[in-house]
Amino acid sequence: MQEMILAYIxxxxxxxxxxxxxxxxxxxISAEAAHKPDMLRAAACWRDxxxxxxxxxxxxxxxxxxxxxxxxxxxxxxxPTVLVYAHYDxxxxxxxxxxxxxxxxxxxxxxxIYARGAxxxxxxxxxxxxxxxxxxxxxxxxxxxxxxxxxEEEIGSASLLDWCRTQKDRLAADVILVSDTxxxxxxxxxxxxxxxxxxxxxxxxxxxxxxxHSGLYGGAVANPINILCRMIAALHxxxxxxxxxxxxxxxxxLSPAERKTLAKAPFNLQEYRQALNVAELQGEKxxxxxxxxxxxxxxxxxxIWGGYTGEGSKTVIPAxxxxxxxxxxxxxxxxxxxxxxFTECFEWLAPPSVKVRxxxxxxxxxxxxxxxxxxxxxxxxxxxxxxxxxxxxxxSGGSIPIIxxxxxxxxxxxxxxxxxxAGDAIHSPNENYPLKNFFKGIEGIALFYAHFTTLATAGQYxxxxxxxxx
Amino acid sequence: MQEMILAYIxxxxxxxxxxxxxxxxxxxISAEAAHKPDMLRAAACWRDxxxxxxxxxxxxxxxxxxxxxxxxxxxxxxxPTVLVYAHYDxxxxxxxxxxxxxxxxxxxxxxxIYARGAxxxxxxxxxxxxxxxxxxxxxxxxxxxxxxxxxEEEIGSASLLDWCRTQKDRLAADVILVSDTxxxxxxxxxxxxxxxxxxxxxxxxxxxxxxxHSGLYGGAVANPINILCRMIAALHxxxxxxxxxxxxxxxxxLSPAERKTLAKAPFNLQEYRQALNVAELQGEKxxxxxxxxxxxxxxxxxxIWGGYTGEGSKTVIPAxxxxxxxxxxxxxxxxxxxxxxFTECFEWLAPPSVKVRxxxxxxxxxxxxxxxxxxxxxxxxxxxxxxxxxxxxxxSGGSIPIIxxxxxxxxxxxxxxxxxxAGDAIHSPNENYPLKNFFKGIEGIALFYAHFTTLATAGQYxxxxxxxxx
Numbered sequence: 013m014q015e016m017i018l019a020y021i022x023x024x025x026x027x028x029x030x031x032x033x034x035x036x037x038x039x040x041i042s043a044e045a046a047h048k049p050d051m052l053r054a055a056a057c058w059r060d061x062x063x064x065x066x067x068x069x070x071x072x073x074x075x076x077x078x079x080x081x082x083x084x085x086x087x088x089x090x091x092p093t094v095l096v097y098a099h100y101d102x103x104x105x106x107x108x109x110x111x112x113x114x115x116x117x118x119x120x121x122x123x124x125i126y127a128r129g130a131x132x133x134x135x136x137x138x139x140x141x142x143x144x145x146x147x148x149x150x151x152x153x154x155x156x157x158x159x160x161x162x163x164e165e166e167i168g169s170a171s172l173l174d175w176c177r178t179q180k181d182r183l184a185a186d187v188i189l190v191s192d193t194x195x196x197x198x199x200x201x202x203x204x205x206x207x208x209x210x211x212x213x214x215x216x217x218x219x220x221x222x223x224x225h226s227g228l229y230g231g232a233v234a235n236p237i238n239i240l241c242r243m244i245a246a247l248h249x250x251x252x253x254x255x256x257x258x259x260x261x262x263x264x265x266l267s268p269a270e271r272k273t274l275a276k277a278p279f280n281l282q283e284y285r286q287a288l289n290v291a292e293l294q295g296e297k298x299x300x301x302x303x304x305x306x307x308x309x310x311x312x313x314x315x316i317w318g319g320y321t322g323e324g325s326k327t328v329i330p331a332x333x334x335x336x337x338x339x340x341x342x343x344x345x346x347x348x349x350x351x352x353x354f355t356e357c358f359e360w361l362a363p364p365s366v367k368v369r370x371x372x373x374x375x376x377x378x379x380x381x382x383x384x385x386x387x388x389x390x391x392x393x394x395x396x397x398x399x400x401x402x403x404x405x406x407x408s409g410g411s412i413p414i415i416x417x418x419x420x421x422x423x424x425x426x427x428x429x430x431x432x433x434a435g436d437a438i439h440s441p442n443e444n445y446p447l448k449n450f451f452k453g454i455e456g457i458a459l460f461y462a463h464f465t466t467l468a469t470a471g472q473y474x475x476x477x478x479x480x481x482x
Numbered sequence: 483m484q485e486m487i488l489a490y491i492x493x494x495x496x497x498x499x500x501x502x503x504x505x506x507x508x509x510x511i512s513a514e515a516a517h518k519p520d521m522l523r524a525a526a527c528w529r530d531x532x533x534x535x536x537x538x539x540x541x542x543x544x545x546x547x548x549x550x551x552x553x554x555x556x557x558x559x560x561x562p563t564v565l566v567y568a569h570y571d572x573x574x575x576x577x578x579x580x581x582x583x584x585x586x587x588x589x590x591x592x593x594x595i596y597a598r599g600a601x602x603x604x605x606x607x608x609x610x611x612x613x614x615x616x617x618x619x620x621x622x623x624x625x626x627x628x629x630x631x632x633x634e635e636e637i638g639s640a641s642l643l644d645w646c647r648t649q650k651d652r653l654a655a656d657v658i659l660v661s662d663t664x665x666x667x668x669x670x671x672x673x674x675x676x677x678x679x680x681x682x683x684x685x686x687x688x689x690x691x692x693x694x695h696s697g698l699y700g701g702a703v704a705n706p707i708n709i710l711c712r713m714i715a716a717l718h719x720x721x722x723x724x725x726x727x728x729x730x731x732x733x734x735x736l737s738p739a740e741r742k743t744l745a746k747a748p749f750n751l752q753e754y755r756q757a758l759n760v761a762e763l764q765g766e767k768x769x770x771x772x773x774x775x776x777x778x779x780x781x782x783x784x785x786i787w788g789g790y791t792g793e794g795s796k797t798v799i800p801a802x803x804x805x806x807x808x809x810x811x812x813x814x815x816x817x818x819x820x821x822x823x824f825t826e827c828f829e830w831l832a833p834p835s836v837k838v839r840x841x842x843x844x845x846x847x848x849x850x851x852x853x854x855x856x857x858x859x860x861x862x863x864x865x866x867x868x869x870x871x872x873x874x875x876x877x878s879g880g881s882i883p884i885i886x887x888x889x890x891x892x893x894x895x896x897x898x899x900x901x902x903x904a905g906d907a908i909h910s911p912n913e914n915y916p917l918k919n920f921f922k923g924i925e926g927i928a929l930f931y932a933h934f935t936t937l938a939t940a941g942q943y944x945x946x947x948x949x950x951x952x
Contacts, residue, residue: 043794104796110692167794194698208697212795221759222580225909227678227880228664230810231780232771234764237805238718238783244708245715289691292834294704301702310701313708314798315789320806324513324637325682325843326574327808327881328784328909335707336790338797340700364762373795410697411797439695439798 014397016150017458021142021451028454029125029447031061032138035100036118036127042078042101042167051078051163054100058161059083061141066148067159075171078163082182085148086156092468093156094461095185096144097414097426098137098192099165102129103439110441124444132438135445136191136431136453137161143457152458154465158185162414165192168212168374169414176421186468187387188418189460191453193408193430196277198446201395201403203388204428206306209341209378210411211350215358216369217243217333223319224329234365236333237318243361243368244335247311251297254311254339256357259350264343266307274306277404287434305409310340336373340411347375347413376413379426386467387427394459395429398452429460484867486620487928491612491921498924499595499917501531502608505570506588506597512548512571512637521548521633524570528631529553531611536618537629545641548633552652555618556626562938563626564931565655565894566614567884568607568662569635572599573909580911594914602908605915606661606901606923607631613927622928624935628655632884635662638682638844639884646891656938657857658888659930661923663878663900666747668916671865671873673858674898676776679811679848680881681820685828686839687713687803693789694799704835706803707788713831713838714805717781721767724781724809726827729820734813736777744776747874757904775879780810806843810879817845817883846883849896856937857897864929865899868922899930 021028040054041047055072062070062083070083078101086093105115105128113119118127125135140159147153160183162172176183193204219236220229249255266274279302285293295304304310318333320326339350355370362368381388383405395403408428415426431453437443491498510524511517525542532540532553540553548571556563575585575598583589588597595605610629617623630653632642646653663674689706690699719725736744749772755763765774774780788803790796809820825840832838851858853875865873878898885896901923907913 043792043796045793104790104792104794106790106792107693166796210697210797212797214795219760222907222912223577223910224758225880226780226782226784226808227680227810228775228878228904228908229758230775230782230808230879231778232763232765232774232879233758233760234762235782237786238714238781241711241714241783241786242718244711248708248712288694288699288703290689290703290835291837292704293702294833294835295702304702305697305699308701310696311708312696312700312705312797312799313711313789314696314796315791315800316707316711316803317787317791319783319785320574320576321785321787321804322513322574322576323515324574325684325806325808326513326636326784326909327680327682327782329782330785333786334791336795338696338700338795340697363764365760365764367761408698409700409702410695434698437692438698439796440693442692 013152013462014459016152017146017455020146020150021454028142032135033118035134035138036129037116039116040101040163041104042164043104051101055079055081055163058100062159065141065145073175075175077171080172080175081161082159084156084158085153087153088156091155092465093158093185094464095158095160095183095188095424096140097188097190098140098161099133099163100137100161101163101166102132102134103166107441112442120447123448124446126442126444128443130443130445131432131436132443133165133192135450139191139431139450139453140457143454146454147458147461153461155461158183165414169417170374172414173417173421180422183422185424187464188424188426190412190415190426190428191430191457192412193410193428194432194434194436195430196404196406198433199401200278201399201401202277202406203391203395203403204408204430205381205383205405206407207379207415208409208411209345209347209376209416210413211339211341211347211354211375212373213351213354214336214371214373215334218331218367219365220329220331223331226327226329229329233329234363235329236366237330239363239366240318240333240335243358244313246361252295254309256353258353262345263309271303273405274302274407277302277406306407307342309342309345311337313337340409341378343378343380345378347377351375376411377416379416381425381428385425387425387464390460390464390467391427391429393463394456397459398456429456431456483622483932484929486622487616487925490616490620491924495921498612502605503588505604505608506599507586509586510571510633511574512634513574521571525549525551525633528570532629535611535615543645545645547641550642550645551631552629554626554628555623557623558626561625562935563628563655564934565628565630565653565658566610567658567660568610568631569603569633570607570631571633571636572602572604573636577911582912590917593918594916596912596914598913600913600915601902601906602913603635603662605920609661609901609920609923610927613924616924617928617931623931625931628653635884639887642884643887643891646888650892653892655894657934658894658896660882660885660896660898661900661927662882663880663898664902664904664906665900666874666876668903669871670748671869671871672747672876673861673865673873674878674900675851675853675875676877677849677885678879678881679815679817679846679886680883681809681811681817681824681845682843683821683824684806684841684843685804688801688837689835690799690801693801696797696799699799703799704833705799706836707800709833709836710788710803710805713828714783716831722765724779726823728823732815733779741773743875744877747772747876776877777812779812779815781807783807810881811848813848813850815848817847821845846881847886849886851895851898855895857895857934860930860934860937861897861899863933864926867929868926899926901926
């Protein structure tokens with residue numbers, strides 16, 4: 013069966029790329045209202061791709077936000093069912109001047125596809141359409157497949173969650189399969205066994221009722237930018253720990269044995285530093301760099317602005333200053349609790365000379381996947397066969413809030429079989445995805461279906477289900 | 483003579499306003515390169531105004547930057563000479579959406595002219611053209627008058643300083659007369675006896691070589707925004723003092739007697755707070771609010787930016803973060819020394835995880851004017867006569883770096899007879915200037931010429947000269 017899939021991929025390589033490029037050309041940036049029509053175009057493109065690949069049916073489901081693409085092929089109601097999740101929305105593209113080729117004109121350079129979404133998540137998502145097509149075309153599809161493709165992953169997946177709550181029967185499956193994560197390195201395939209949660213907030217510090225001349229008022233009136241800087245500085249202590257009261261109360265401390273297992277993943281500090289061109293790293297005292305991103309929380313300012321930022325100088329004390337912050341969470345933190353802790357702390361930090369406002373934007377819970385499940389073992393076998401190397405479990409620093417929400421709403425665990433690389437520059441200028449990973453991904457996904465069906469029907473079915481739907 | 487001047491003003495009121503509006507309509511923003519042609523238009527407008535008002539000659543002098551308008555009327559080579567300084571450039575206008583009427587469409591509301599430059603310094607500068615015209619027209623001009631109007635005051639006056647160095651003979655005078663400052667209040671005329679100096683810098687904090695996904699890297703890689711905030715926070719101590727090593731070494735501490743004299747100026751803390759709509763003020767421990775701006779230095783962030791600042795959220799660790807800062811200086815601080823101290827301190831504050839760059843932009847020295855000079859006494863008499871109240875000496879928090887530079891280059895003291903009010907919103911949206919102050923200013927300036935000529939020729943001439951030209 014693996015050979016048939018490989019032969020099919022080989023025959024249709026160019027068409028696969030051509031079809032992916034059509035999807036990549038659509039600037040479906042969910043964070044920017046101006047791109048509303050592009051969201052629809054991207055959704056329609058996915059629907060058509062599913063139908064062309066062999067789905068029994070596929071359609072757009074309207075929501076309060078961007079539509080959800082749902083498609084399915086039911087070969088046998090008694091067979092195991094895999095629910096594939098992906099997203100067709102992408103991140104904003106600024107700073108645009110840093111892109112070597114336009115973000116929505118996909119280009120191949122040095123064996124990599126360059127475009128916004130090339131990896132996250134159009135490139136990785138589209139592998140699923142093509143793996144499905146290859147299995148249908150070669151008559152090797154062993155299980156039922158359902159596709160659920162959303163358009164708001166980068167802005168919190170609110171519409172999908174609402175939709176899932178009303179579609180539990182339609183979405184019934186044994187496991188959710190997702191490729192929206194990465195591998196440790198090209199020579200070290202891995203399965204993401206944990207994800208950090210996320211809490212995003214926007215803060216505003218308001219001082220005087222108008223921009224003031226910094227000569228006439230400087231020294232007497234609190235400057236909202238200076239205050240904001242001081243408040244942000246106060247959010248970390250000297251050991252790199254987040255200084256919000258109660259913040260670590262729910263943080264799961266891993267045992268030495270668990271830390272040892274995760275430490276098996278190769279990590280070269282010097283290469284990591286060199287790839288980022290930084291002289292030193294910085295993180296919470298007492299933990300290794302992979303632990304800083306994998307098992308420890310983090311607080312980052314993602315954007316800050318206030319006052320005069322144009323050419324030359326303008327000596328003002330601005331009326332307001334702003335920042336966007338995100339907090340990455342680990343099990344068993346709850347994002348809404350953290351937003352509440354942050355808000356209380358930030359308001360407490362504000363001196364009486366300013367007013368502050370905290371606007372919670374969105375968030376999601378952290379996630380862990382059991383290494384003993386049928387799905388994890390099927391993924392392990394599929395990747396071993398694809399790469400010739402046994403994959404390692406990996407705790408990713410990234411967040412896919414929807415994964416924890418799926419567990420809560422649909423009662424299903426997800427298996428995170430991602431093929432991205434550290435150099436793919438997702439969320440950054442010059443996002444890219446190696447062609448090799450795109451094709452290996454298609455192969456690995458097809459093999460997953462085969463192994464999952466075998467394991468799930470060998471007396472252990474439906475062991476992948478975490479617990480009954482809520 | 484006062485009556486003749488008042489009658490002339492009364493007759494020509496509407497024309498004066500109309501002419502000022504022509505100047506205000508020109509968007510001569512020196513900080514923005516796109517306005518280069520407007521700088522020329524504003525300079526030409528001033529030249530034509532001087533010729534029309536009665537100057538013997540007036541012309542534009544080209545410089546490496548914006549041209550200087552120079553004009554003069556020499557009634558008698560033996561008579562005292564007053565050199566008038568003003569500037570035709572204005573500050574940028576953002577945030578544009580906060581203006582109630584467009585900044586370059588002057589409008590009169592509630593007896594005030596609303597426009598960028600209405601006060602600073604087109605409105606105040608133009609009073610000099612009209613006072614001069616009134617004296618020439620009524621045959622009452624008692625002294626020689628020279629005008630030097632520049633177009634780079636808001637960006638550091640570099641071209642004017644270069645020009646002054648080559649034009650010492652042409653500019654020879656007994657005193658420099660400037661209206662680019664304010665009065666304590668409508669019922670409390672004042673003469674600005676001191677100005678703060680200014681040092682402006684732009685800083686850049688550079689972290690990783692590209693914007694990073696804050697999930698994948700957050701917690702392990704230093705975030706340039708968080709670092710910049712921490713560095714800015716470290717620039718003040720808990721008493722509101724600037725924490726740069728050596729910063730206060732040259733700060734002149736005033737004697738209790740000097741502080742008492744300056745404290746004569748009326749000041750109402752509650753009104754001040756209410757006008758700004760802030761619950762509390764904030765300043766260096768041990769000093770009163772007027773002292774915070776008048777006799778103590780200050781450090782303000784005028785602008786900050788970095789990362790994603792658009793709609794929605796984008797969870798990045800940005801490659802770089804930036805800020806523009808200005809430091810207000812008092813006698814006897816030297817702005818170049820302070821820039822050096824700041825730079826050393828800022829570089830020292832940077833952790834090894836980032837690189838920092840400090841770009842000095844421009845600066846100027848602080849200034850003090852002796853209260854016993856002929857010019858001060860002439861201004862005191864002129865304002866007493868104009869307002870019926872004896873003016874108070876006042877230390878302004880603002881900076882006119884050129885004033886200290888004039889003393890150094892031309893060997894002349896300046897007399898700062900300004901008519902602006904605190905509510906004029908200079909450098910802010912909705913800048914305005916009361917019509918009453920515009921006309922009172924014209925009257926006061928004409929009276930200054932009369933008193934200055936009388937005092938200067940009564941055996942004390944040229945007592946206004948500080949020291950021989952360098």
